[in-house]
Amino acid sequence: MNFQQLRSVREAVRCGFNLTEVATVLHTSQPGISRQIRDLEAEVGSPIFVRSGKRLTGLTEPGRAMLPLIERLLQDAQNLRRVGEEFAHEQRGTLSIAATHSQARYALPHAVRDFRAQFPEVSLHLHQGSPRQVASLLLAGEADIGIATEALASYPQLVTLPCYRWTHSVVVPHGHPLLRHERLELSHLAEHPIVTYDQGYTGRSHIDDAFAAAGLRPQVVIAAMDADVIKTYVELGLGIGIVASIAIDAERDRGLVGIDARHLFPLNLTRLALRRGSVLRGFGFAFIETFAPSLSRDAVVRAFLDSAHEDA
Amino acid sequence: MNFQQLRSVREAVRCGFNLTEVATVLHTSQPGISRQIRDLEAEVGSPIFVRSGKRLTGLTEPGRAMLPLIERLLQDAQNLRRVGEEFAHEQRGTLSIAATHSQARYALPHAVRDFRAQFPEVSLHLHQGSPRQVASLLLAGEADIGIATEALASYPQLVTLPCYRWTHSVVVPHGHPLLRHERLELSHLAEHPIVTYDQGYTGRSHIDDAFAAAGLRPQVVIAAMDADVIKTYVELGLGIGIVASIAIDAERDRGLVGIDARHLFPLNLTRLALRRGSVLRGFGFAFIETFAPSLSRDAVVRAFLDSAHEDA
DNA sequence: TATCCTTACGGAATTCGTAAGCATG
DNA sequence: CATGCTTACGAATTCCGTAAGGATA
Numbered sequence: 190m191n192f193q194q195l196r197s198v199r200e201a202v203r204c205g206f207n208l209t210e211v212a213t214v215l216h217t218s219q220p221g222i223s224r225q226i227r228d229l230e231a232e233v234g235s236p237i238f239v240r241s242g243k244r245l246t247g248l249t250e251p252g253r254a255m256l257p258l259i260e261r262l263l264q265d266a267q268n269l270r271r272v273g274e275e276f277a278h279e280q281r282g283t284l285s286i287a288a289t290h291s292q293a294r295y296a297l298p299h300a301v302r303d304f305r306a307q308f309p310e311v312s313l314h315l316h317q318g319s320p321r322q323v324a325s326l327l328l329a330g331e332a333d334i335g336i337a338t339e340a341l342a343s344y345p346q347l348v349t350l351p352c353y354r355w356t357h358s359v360v361v362p363h364g365h366p367l368l369r370h371e372r373l374e375l376s377h378l379a380e381h382p383i384v385t386y387d388q389g390y391t392g393r394s395h396i397d398d399a400f401a402a403a404g405l406r407p408q409v410v411i412a413a414m415d416a417d418v419i420k421t422y423v424e425l426g427l428g429i430g431i432v433a434s435i436a437i438d439a440e441r442d443r444g445l446v447g448i449d450a451r452h453l454f455p456l457n458l459t460r461l462a463l464r465r466g467s468v469l470r471g472f473g474f475a476f477i478e479t480f481a482p483s484l485s486r487d488a489v490v491r492a493f494l495d496s497a498h499e500d501a
Numbered sequence: 502m503n504f505q506q507l508r509s510v511r512e513a514v515r516c517g518f519n520l521t522e523v524a525t526v527l528h529t530s531q532p533g534i535s536r537q538i539r540d541l542e543a544e545v546g547s548p549i550f551v552r553s554g555k556r557l558t559g560l561t562e563p564g565r566a567m568l569p570l571i572e573r574l575l576q577d578a579q580n581l582r583r584v585g586e587e588f589a590h591e592q593r594g595t596l597s598i599a600a601t602h603s604q605a606r607y608a609l610p611h612a613v614r615d616f617r618a619q620f621p622e623v624s625l626h627l628h629q630g631s632p633r634q635v636a637s638l639l640l641a642g643e644a645d646i647g648i649a650t651e652a653l654a655s656y657p658q659l660v661t662l663p664c665y666r667w668t669h670s671v672v673v674p675h676g677h678p679l680l681r682h683e684r685l686e687l688s689h690l691a692e693h694p695i696v697t698y699d700q701g702y703t704g705r706s707h708i709d710d711a712f713a714a715a716g717l718r719p720q721v722v723i724a725a726m727d728a729d730v731i732k733t734y735v736e737l738g739l740g741i742g743i744v745a746s747i748a749i750d751a752e753r754d755r756g757l758v759g760i761d762a763r764h765l766f767p768l769n770l771t772r773l774a775l776r777r778g779s780v781l782r783g784f785g786f787a788f789i790e791t792f793a794p795s796l797s798r799d800a801v802v803r804a805f806l807d808s809a810h811e812d813a
Numbered sequence: 814t815a816t817c818c819t820t821a822c823g824g825a826a827t828t829c830g831t832a833a834g835c836a837t838g
Numbered sequence: 839c840a841t842g843c844t845t846a847c848g849a850a851t852t853c854c855g856t857a858a859g860g861a862t863a
Contacts, residue, residue, distance in 0.1 A: 190578055191503055209817060218855050223818060233585025243818040243861055251588035258581050265574045266502055269567055273545025276563035521842060530830050535843060555836055555843040 190232055192266055195259045197225040198237060202256060206238065206245035261466065264330070268468040275470045280310050284473055287316040287323040287332035289339075290415035291391045292459065295435045296353075297336070300480035307479070308472045319414070320389060327464045333473055335462040336480075338392055347462040348496050350489060352481040354458050356451035357392060358437055360423050360430040363446055367429060375403045375453050382410040382428035384419050391416075391433055392457040399454045420445060433457070463493070502544055504578055507571045509537035510549060514568060518550065518557035573778065576642070580780040587782045592622050596785055599628040599635040599644035601651075602727035603703045604771065607747045608665075609648070612792035619791070620784045631726070632701060639776045645785055647774040648792075650704055659774040660808050662801060664793040666770050668763035669704060670749055672735050672742040675758055679741060687715045687765050694722040694740035696731050703728075703745055704769040711766045732757060745769070775805070 196215060201222070204210040208226070212219040230237050237252035238245040248256065274282055288297060293315055301313060316326055320340035326332035327347060335341060341349050359378065361367050370377055379400065386393040393412075400407050410428050413419050416436035423430035424444050431454075437447035461477060461484065463469060474486040508527060513534070516522040520538070524531040542549050549564035550557040560568065586594060600609060605627055613625065628638055632652035638644035639659060647653060653661050671690065673679050682689055691712065698705040705724075712719050722740050725731050728748035735742035736756050743766075749759035773789060773796065775781060786798040 190581070207817080219817080220819075220856085221854055223820095224854090227819090233582050234589035235585040240818090241862085244816090244863090245818080249588075251585060254584050254588070255581055258577050258584065262574060262577045262581070265570050265577070269502070269570045269574070270545050272566050272570065273547040273563060275547075276561075276566070277546035519842080531842080532831085532844075533829060535845095536829090539844090552843090553837085556838090556841095557843085 190229065192263065194225040194229040195263055197222045198229060198252075198256075198259055199263060201226065201238065201245065202248065206247065208245065264466055267330070268466075271468050271470065275468075278310075279471055280308055282470055282472065283312045283314060284334070284470070284476060285314040285316065285326075285332045286334045286336065286476070287318065287326040288336040289320055289323060289391065290317055290417075291338070291433055291436065292336045293317050294415065294417070295433065296459065297480070300476065303479050304472075304476050307475065311472050324462070327462055330464065330467070333463070333467065333469060334477065336459065337462070338457050338459045339389055339394070341460045341462040344462075346465050348465055348493055349460040349462045350477075350481075350484055350492050352459045352461050352484070354456050356434055356449075356456060357396065357431050357454045358434040359448040359450045360420060360432055360437060360442070360445045361448070362424060362426060362444060365429065365446070367448065368446060373448055373450060373453065375400060375405055378429065378431070378453070379405040379407045381408075383407050383431060384411040384413070384422045384428040385409060385431040386416075386419070387412040387414050390414050392454070395455040395457055396431055463489075465493075465496075502541065504575065506537045506541040507575055509534045510541060510564075510568075510571055511575060513538065513550065513557065514560065518559065520557065576778055579642070580778075583780050583782065587780075590622075591783055592620055594782055594784065595624045595626060596646070596782070596788060597626040597628065597638075597644045598646045598648065598788070599630065599638040600648040601632055601635060601703065602629055602729075603650070603745055603748065604648045605629050606727065606729065607745065608771065609792070612788065615791050616784075616788050619787065623784050636774070639774055642776065642779070645775070645779065645781060646789065648771065649774070650769050650771045651701055651706070653772050653774040656774075658777050660777055660805055661772040661774045662789075662793075662796055662804050664771045664773050664796070666768050668746055668761075668768060669708065669743050669766045670746040671760040671762050672732060672744060672749060672754070672757045673760070674736060674738060674756060677741065677758070679760065680758060685760055685762060685765065687712060687717055690741065690743075690765070691717040691719045695719050695743060696723040696725070696734045696740040697721060697743040698728075698731070699724040699726050702726050704766070707767040707769055708743055775801075777805075777808075 197211060200211045200214055201208060204214065208222045209219050212222045215222065226238065233255070235251035236249050237255060239247040239249050286297070297315070305313065316332055318326065320337040323332070323335040323337045324341055324344050324347060327335045328344070335347070336352070341347055359367065359373065367373065367377060367381065385396060411419070411422050413422070416432040419430045419432050420436070420442060422428065431450070434447070434449065434451070437445070461481065469489070474489060477484045477489060478486065509523060512523045512526055513520060516526065520534045521531045524534045527534065538550065545567070547563035548561050549567060551559040551561050598609070609627070617625065628644055630638065632649040635644070635647040635649045636653055636656050636659060639647040640656070647659070648664070653659055671679065671685065679685065679689060679693065697708060723731070723734050725734070728744040731742045731744050732748070732754060734740065743762070746759070746761065746763070749757070773793065786801060789796045789801060790798065
C-alpha cells in the first residue's frame with residue numbers, strides 16, 4: 190500500500206471514474222493509474238471499483254466503505270507535512286482564505302493589512318464565492334479558513350466559530366423621501382422598490398424574515414450578490430438599498446445616505462469555519478485572532494475539541 | 502512519504518529510540534531504518550528525533566506533534582486492509598479478545614462456544630490479564646475486544662459498553678458457622694478471615710466500599726486474582742470467600758456452599774471496550790451480540806458515534 | 814470509430830542490504 | 839571497547855512511461 194495508490198483511487202472518484210483524466214490530474218500515465226488501482230485492490234483483497242467491461246463505472250460496496258478512510262489517510266499525510274513546515278518555517282507558508290464578497294470587501298481588509306505586516310513572508314490567497322462555495326473550498330481542502338454569514342453552520346464537517354455581529358442599514362440617494370421619517374419603520378420601506386442581496390447572501394434571509402413577520406410583502410426589484418452593485422443601482426435611483434451597515438462608507442459613497450436599520454432586522458452573525466481534521470498553522474491562528482480578537486488560539490482549539498462528533 | 506518511513510518512526514519510539522532494535526522488529530537492516538527516518542525528516546522539513554551525537558535520544562517538539570498523526574495514519578492503513586478482508590471473506594479472519602480471568606473463565610465460555618459454531622473459520626485468540634493489561638492490549642491494537650469489570654471506563658481512548666450486571670456471593674465450607682444466620686450481614690462476615698480478589702480485580706473496590714460504609718474493617722487474609730484460587734483457599738479452611746456469584750458452580754464446587762450476598766455489596770457492571778479508531782469486522786459485532794444480546798451491531802456503532810470526543 | 818482500459822516490455826530510478834567508518838558511554 | 843548510527847556502494851527490485859491490443863458506447 191502506498192500513497193500514490195490512494196491518491197489514484199481518490200482522484201478516480203473525483204474524476205467520475207475516468208482514469209485517463211486521473212492520469213492528467215496526477216501528472217502521470219494512464220496505465221500507471223490503472224496499475225495503482227489494481228495493485229491496491231489486490232492488496233486489500235476486494236474490488237474497489239465496479240467495472241462494466243473495461244470501464245470503471247462506480248464504487249463497489251467495499252469501495253464505498255474504504256473511501257472515507259482513504260480520504261482521511263491522504264488528509265493526515267498532508268497534515269503531517271504541514272506540521273513539519275510549521276516548525277521549520279514558523280513565519281513562512283501559505284494561508285488560503287475563502288470568504289464572501291461582503292467579507293472580503295468590507296470586513297477582511299483591516300485584518301489582512303495587519304496580518305501582512307505581522308507575517309510578511311506568508312503568502313495570502315483570498316478566494317471569493319457564495320457561502321456554499323466557501324464551504325466547498327473548505328471541504329475540498331483548498332481553503333484553510335472560511336468566512337461567511339450564511340450556510341456555514343449547516344455543514345457537519347465544518348467547525349464554525351462566531352466572529353462578530355452586525356446589522357443592516359438602508360441606503361438612499363440624497364433627498365430621498367425616506368429621510369423625512371424620524372424613526373424608520375418596515376412599512377415605510379415596503380412602499381419603495383428595494384435593491385438588496387440575493388437569496389442566500391449576507392443576511393438576506395433575515396431581511397425576508399423581518400418583512401414576513403410584519404405581514405409586509407416588499408418589492409425587491411433587484412437582488413445582487415454584493416453591496417457595491419446594490420449601491421450602484423440605488424445611486425441610479427432604481428430603489429432603496431438594504432445592505433450590511435459595514436458596507437456604507439460616508440467618504441466613498443458621497444451620493445448616498447445610510448440610515449441605521451438595526452431596529453428593523455434581526456441581528457446577523459458572521460461565522461468563521463474550519464474543516465474538521467485540518468491542521469491550521471500558527472499564523473492561521475494568528476490571522477483568526479487578528480480578524481476576531483475574541484478567537485484566541487485556545488478558543489479555536491477548544492471549539493474544535495468540543496465539536497468533535499461523527500468521525501468514524 | 503511512505504508507510505515504511507512512518508512505521509520506522511513509530512517503532513523507533515516504541516523501541517526507546519534504538520534503531521538496531523527497530524530493524525529487528527521490522528525485519529530489515531539498521532541502515533535502512535536510519536535512512537527511512539532521515540528521509541521522512543527531510544521531507545517534512547523538521548527533525549523528528551533528538552540526536553545527541555549519533556544516537557537518538559528522544560522526540561523533538563515537531564516529533565511529538567507528528568506522532569499522533571503517524572499513529573493514526575498507520576492505524577487507518579490497517580483498517581483499510583481490514584475493510585477489504587471483511588468483504589472478501591466475511592466468515593474468515595481472526596478475532597482477538599482480551600479479558601480478565603473472571604470473564605475468560607466464567608462469562609465467556611458460552612459465548613465462545615456459540616461463536617465458534619457460528620463462525621468456524623474465524624480463529625479466536627483469548628488474551629488474559631488484569632483490567633489494565635486488557636486496556637493496554639486494546640490500546641496497542643493487539644486485541645479487538647476487551648472485557649473487564651474494572652478500569653476500562655477510565656481510558657479516554659476506549660469506548661466502553663455495559664454488558665451485564667452481577668453481584669458477589671460468599672463461599673464457605675460445608676458446616677461453616679456463617680450458614681447458621683438466617684440473613685447474612687456484613688458484620689457477620691467481618692468476624693471471619695476473608696479470602697477475596699486483589700485490589701483492582703473483579704469488583705474488589707465495591708467490596709471495600711461496602712465494609713467501609715458500614716464502618717467495618719474486615720481482615721482480608723488472602724487476596725487473589727481469580728475465583729479458582731480463592732475457592733481453593735476457602736476449601737482449605739483459611740477463611741470465608743467473597744467471589745462473583747457466577748464463579749460458584751454447585752456441581753464443580755462440591756466442598757463449598759455459596760451464599761448470595763447481593764444485599765451486602767454494590768452491584769457490579771461488566772464492561773466491554775473497543776479502541777476508538779479501530780474497525781471491527783462483522784463477526785466481531787456478532788461475537789459482541791452473542792456475549793451481550795442487548796449490544797446489537799447498531800447499538801455498538803451508536804455508542805461509538807455518541808462518544809466521539811477528542812480526536813484532534 | 815473514438816474513447817478508454819488492459820497488457821507487454823524495456824529503461825530508469827529507487828530501494829535495500831552489506832561492509833566499512835566513526836562517535837559515544 | 840562495545841554499542842549504535844552514518845556513509846558508501848553495488849545489486850536487485852520496483853516503478854513508470856511508451857506502445858500495442860481489445861472492448862464498449
